[in-house]
Amino acid sequence: MTKNFFAPLFIGLFCVVSCISQENPPEVKTPDQSKFSTEIIVDGLEIPWGMDFISENEILVTEKKGILYRVSNGEKAEVSGLPEIYQRGQGGLLDIALHPDFKNNKVIYFTAAVHLEGDTGGNTALYCAELNGTSLSKVKILYKGKPNTKKGQHWGSRIVFDHKGHLFFAIGDRGNRDVNPQDLKRDGGKIYRLNLDGSIPEDNPFEDQEGALKAVFSYGHRNPQGMTIHPKTGEVWENEHGPKGGDEINIIQKGKNYGWPLITYGINYSGTSITDKRSMPGMEQPFYYWVPSIAPSGMAFSSSNVYKKWKGNLFVGSLKFKYLERLVIKRGKVVKREKILDDIGRVRNVKEGPDGYLYLGVEGKGILKVIKK
Numbered sequence: 171m172t173k174n175f176f177a178p179l180f181i182g183l184f185c186v187v188s189c190i191s192q193e194n195p196p197e198v199k200t201p202d203q204s205k206f207s208t209e210i211i212v213d214g215l216e217i218p219w220g221m222d223f224i225s226e227n228e229i230l231v232t233e234k235k236g237i238l239y240r241v242s243n244g245e246k247a248e249v250s251g252l253p254e255i256y257q258r259g260q261g262g263l264l265d266i267a268l269h270p271d272f273k274n275n276k277v278i279y280f281t282a283a284v285h286l287e288g289d290t291g292g293n294t295a296l297y298c299a300e301l302n303g304t305s306l307s308k309v310k311i312l313y314k315g316k317p318n319t320k321k322g323q324h325w326g327s328r329i330v331f332d333h334k335g336h337l338f339f340a341i342g343d344r345g346n347r348d349v350n351p352q353d354l355k356r357d358g359g360k361i362y363r364l365n366l367d368g369s370i371p372e373d374n375p376f377e378d379q380e381g382a383l384k385a386v387f388s389y390g391h392r393n394p395q396g397m398t399i400h401p402k403t404g405e406v407w408e409n410e411h412g413p414k415g416g417d418e419i420n421i422i423q424k425g426k427n428y429g430w431p432l433i434t435y436g437i438n439y440s441g442t443s444i445t446d447k448r449s450m451p452g453m454e455q456p457f458y459y460w461v462p463s464i465a466p467s468g469m470a471f472s473s474s475n476v477y478k479k480w481k482g483n484l485f486v487g488s489l490k491f492k493y494l495e496r497l498v499i500k501r502g503k504v505v506k507r508e509k510i511l512d513d514i515g516r517v518r519n520v521k522e523g524p525d526g527y528l529y530l531g532v533e534g535k536g537i538l539k540v541i542k543k
Contacts, residue, residue, distance in 0.1 A: 195458075195504065196504065196505060196506050196507050197507070198495065198507040198508065198509055199506075199507065199508050199509065200508070200509045200512055201508055201509075201510075203511070203512055204543070205542060205543050206510055206511050206540065206541070206542055206543070207541045207543065208511065208514065208530070208538040208539060208540060208541060209538065209539040209541060210535065210536055210537070210538055210539075211229070211241075211244060211529065211536070211537045211538065211539050212229065212231060212239075212241050212244060212246065212536045212537035213244075213535070213536040214246070214536060215231065215233060215531070215533075215534075215535070215536040215537070216233060216234070216235065216533065216534065217233060217234035217235070217262075217518060217533050218231050218232070218233065218518055218519060218531035218532070218533070218536060218537060219232045219233070219234045219262070219263065219264050219265065219518055219519065219531070220232040220263075220264055220265035220266040220267075220280070220281075220328075220329075220519060220531075221266065221519055221521055221529070221531055221537060222266055222267050222268050222278075222521070223268075223521070223523050223524050224240075224268065224272070225524065226523065226524050226525045227242060227243050228240070228241065228242050228243075229241045229537065230249075230266050230268070230278065230301075231246075231266075231531070231537060232263045232264065232265070232266050232280065233262075233263060234262035234263055234264070235257065235262055235263070236252065236255035236257065236262055236263045236282075237263070238252055238263065238266070238280070238306075240301075240303075240304050241537075247304045248304065249301070249304050249305065249306060250304065250305045250306065251299065251305050251306030251307065251309060252282075252306060252309075253282070253284065253297065253309060253311075254284070254285075255282050255283065255284065256282075256283040256284050256285040256292035257283070258283060258291075258292060258320070258322045259321070259322015259323055260322055260323050260324065260325055261283030261292060261294075261322060261325045262282070262283055263280070263282045263283075264280070264281040264282055264283070264294070264325065264326070264327050264328075265280065265281045265327055265328045265329045265339075266278060266279070266280040266281075266329070267279045267280070267329040267330070267331070267337075269298075269366065270331055270366070275300070276300045276301050276302060277298055277299070277300055277301075278298065278299055278300075278301050278306075279296065279297065279298050279312075279329055279337065279339075280296075280297050280299075280329075281294055281295065281296050281297070281326065281327040281328075281329060281339055282294070282295055282297065283295075283325050284311075284314065285318060286311075286314060286318075287316075287317075287318060289318055290318065290320055291317075291318035291319045291320040291321070292318050292319075293314060293315035293316060293317070293318050293319065293325075293341070293344065293357065293358075294314070294315045294325045294326055294327050294341040294342070294344075295311055295313065295314035295315065296311070296312045296313045296314075296327075296329070296337075296339050296362075296364075296368075297309060297310065297311050297312065298310050298312055298368065310368070312364060312368035313339075313362060313364065313368070313385060315341045315344070315357035315358060316357055319344055319345070319346065321344055321345035321346070322345075323342070323344070323345045323393070324342030324343050324344050324345050324358075324392065324393040324411075325341065325342050325344070325393075326339070326340040326341045326342040326393065326394045326395070327339055327340045327341055327342070327394065328340055328394060328395070328396060328397035328408075329397070330397045330398060330399050330406060331366075331399070332399065332404060332406065333399075333404055335365060335366055336363050336364065336365060336366070336371060337363070337364050337365070337366055338361060338362065338363050338387065338397065338406055338422070339361070339362055339364075340360070340361045340362070340391065340394035340397060340408070341357055341358055341359070341360055341362070341394075342358065342359065342391070342392065342393035342394060342410075343358045343359035343391070343392055343393065343430065344357075344358040344359075346358060347359070347392070347430065347431040348431070351389060351390050351391060351392065351430045351431065352389065352390060352427070352430075352431075352432065354376055354379065354381070354382035354383060354386060354389060355381045355382060355383065356383075357383065359389060359390065359391045359392065359430060360383070360386045360387075360388065360389045360391060361386075361387050361388045361389075361391060361394065361397075361406075361408065361422055362385040362386055362387055363385065363387035364385055370384045370385050374386070374387065375387065375424050375425030376425065387422065387424060387425070388422050388423065388424070388425065388426050388427070388428060389427055389428070390426075390427040390428040390429045390430050390432075390453065390454075391408075391410055391420075391428055391430055392410050392411060392412060392413070392430045392431070393410050393411040394408050394409070394410045395409060395410060395411055395465075395466055395467040395468070396408065396409040396410075396466055396467060396468050396469030396486060396487070396520070397409075397469065398469050398470050398471060400421075400471065401471050401473035401482075402482075405421050405422070406421070406422040407419065407420070407421055407422070407457075407469065407471075407484070408420050408421075408422050408469075409466040409467075409469050409486060410466075411463070411465060411466070412434060412435065412436040412459070412460075412463055413434065413436040413437060413438055413439060413444060413463075414436050414437050414438060414439045414441070414462075414463065415435060415436035415437060415460070415461040415462055415463055416434045416435035416436025416437075416459055416460075416461065416463065417436075417459060417460040417463045417464060417465065417466050418435075418456035418457075418458070418459045418460075419456060419457045419458040419459070419466075419469075419484075419486075420454065420456050420457055421457050423454070426454050427452060427453050427454065428453065428454050428456075429450065429453040429454065431444055431445065432445060432447060432450060432453065433445065433447045433448055433449055433450050433453055434448075435448060435456075435459050435461060436461070436463070458497070458503075458504050463490060464486075464488040464489075464490055464491055464495065465488060465489035465490035465491075466486045466487065466488060466489075466495075467487045467488075467489045467516075467517065467518050467519065468486070468487040468517060468518060468519035468520035468521070468530075468531065469484065469485065469486045469487070469520055470484075470485050470520045470521055470522045470528065471483070471484055471485070471522070472485060472522060472528060473522060473526075474522065474526025474527075475526065476525070476526035476527055477528075477542050478542075480496070480542070482499070483496055483497060483498050483499070484496075484497040484499060485497070485510070485520050485528060486520065487517025487518060487519065487520050487530065487531075488517055489516045489517065489518065489533075491509075492512075492513050492514060492515050492516055492517070493509045493510065493511055493512045493513065493514060493517065494509075494510040494511045494514065494517055494520065494528075494530060494540070495507060495508070495509060495510070496508040496509075496510050510540070511530075511540070514530070514532060514535075514538070515532040515533055515534060515535050516532065516533040516534070517530050517531070517532055518531040518532065518533055519531035523539075527539050527540060527541075528540040
């Protein structure tokens with residue numbers, strides 16, 4: 171396998187500047203697969219795009235085709251009341267997340283491809299709603315990317331919460347890389363930050379910039395597919411699909427430009443060059459990147475004591491190579507990579523459950539619990 175090259179870090183474990191570079195990144199290893207197994211928690215799912223846990227025995231799961239399930243002890247019940255979901259290419263019903271105070275207010279958030287303005291095409295939108303049993307009420311759109319487009323690629327999108335009352339979500343560049351990611355007046359290729367009620371925080375980085383979209387937190391992204399909160403630092407970690415080569419992990423910082431498509435470690439799918447630049451002043455380097463691409467989707471830290479020696483490791487699903495990747499991070503860089511559950515299937519999502527176990531959304535299989543023997 172072709173080696174990766176680790177770019178200079180601009181942020182360390184505690185948000186301090188680091189000059190470490192990974193000149194000899196580790197090759198991905200395939201350990202003895204008999205040490206790992208899975209238990210199917212929810213079966214019969216085609217593309218389980220998003221999931222979140224109500225309790226150890228109850229999960230909300232989205233199907234990309236536009237179905238939301240409430241699952242209790244493995245039994246699926248379809249939730250009614252969703253808005254019309256726009257099905258096009260990679261678009262559909264995407265991520266889902268419970269409000270941090272869900273036990274008291276029953277509020278959920280979800281992202282979806284939608285078509286609202288009466289013209290052709292669609293874009294990614296963020297919704298909130300109240301969940302009552304298996305029905306939604308008070309469904310409200312909090313944000314929608316504009317303009318609509320018929321393009322079927324790069325919708326994003328994941329949802330996470332910091333510990334300061336903010337919600338982060340992502341919209342991909344929508345297949346318009348030459349315009350959207352670098353233009354603060356246009357949606358697409360951005361990560362957004364809102365208050366939990368959908369309002370825009372007063373300290374968002376572009377709040378006072380004329381013409382800029384006020385909800386934008388960072389820009390220059392291609393197609394975010396995984397997002398998680400670091401269990402110790404509270405930082406937002408994100409992964410995104412690159413082109414051919416150059417999938418990235420980024421630590422998201424306020425107001426920063428992550429470079430797409432002006433800098434990239436990838437090339438066009440045809441083999442032609444996008445740019446000869448790997449860095450430019452004022453643009454962030456990825457924390458880590460893959461060449462060749464693994465098509466990352468879903469990402470979570472293991473923060474519990476369930477798995478010996480895995481605590482603090484980062485886990486990323488691979489759609490392309492159909493495995494779960496374990497990344498060991500020490501002193502601000504990746505020192506070890508492993509294929510966990512090699513050839514398990516297209517891993518669409520990765521979550522740490524309230525019981526401390528890792529759960530995977532695997533296309534064509536369902537929700538799987540990871541067991542380390």
